[in-house]
Amino acid sequence: MIxxxxxxxxxVSNYKISAEFYEKLLNIIPLYEDSNRKSKFYWIGNPGEAMxxxxxxxxxxxxxxQxxxxxxxxxxxIKARDYLNKLGIESENFFGGNSEELMVFPFxxxxxxxxxxxxxxxxxxxSMLEDKPRPELEIMSWKEWEFIHGRELQ
Structure with missing residues (x-):
């Protein structure tokens, strides 16, 4: 069903400033602006998939x-992280550390x-990974995740 x-x-406190911010992000397609209600809507991904x-x-x-x-x-x-950096948007991993070391949620x-x-x-x-869920494991670095699966992070 769902x-x-x-x-x-x-x-948001200022929809124009927020619109400028979100419009910099990849694959965000402006859909509709209602200046009377100070609101703006976007398609995420392909039109009609998510708003x-x-x-x-x-x-x-x-x-x-939120x-x-x-x-x-x-x-x-990795390209998304580099794109954020290029825009001057600071990114971080789940623990608030440097986004050079991304974390995996094993569950x-x-x-x-x-x-x-x-x-x-x-x-x-x-990004979802193709591996089977491992809920018994704690959050770990992507490098560690790849290692326990016999791979090396590219």
Missing amino acids: KGIFETHIN FGIRENYPSPEIQR HFAFKVDVTNI MPAVSIYFTDPDGHSVEFI
């Missing part, structure tokens, strides 16, 4: 930090990068 999450919206919305001071002027993740192909996770398994938007929302680029 096939996935289609849309998410976040409250992301930003709205200024709605439902209140208080910004509550977290959400954009799906990225594993072959592009999924997935590797990811974190960064913050202009309002302090926690944004993540996440």
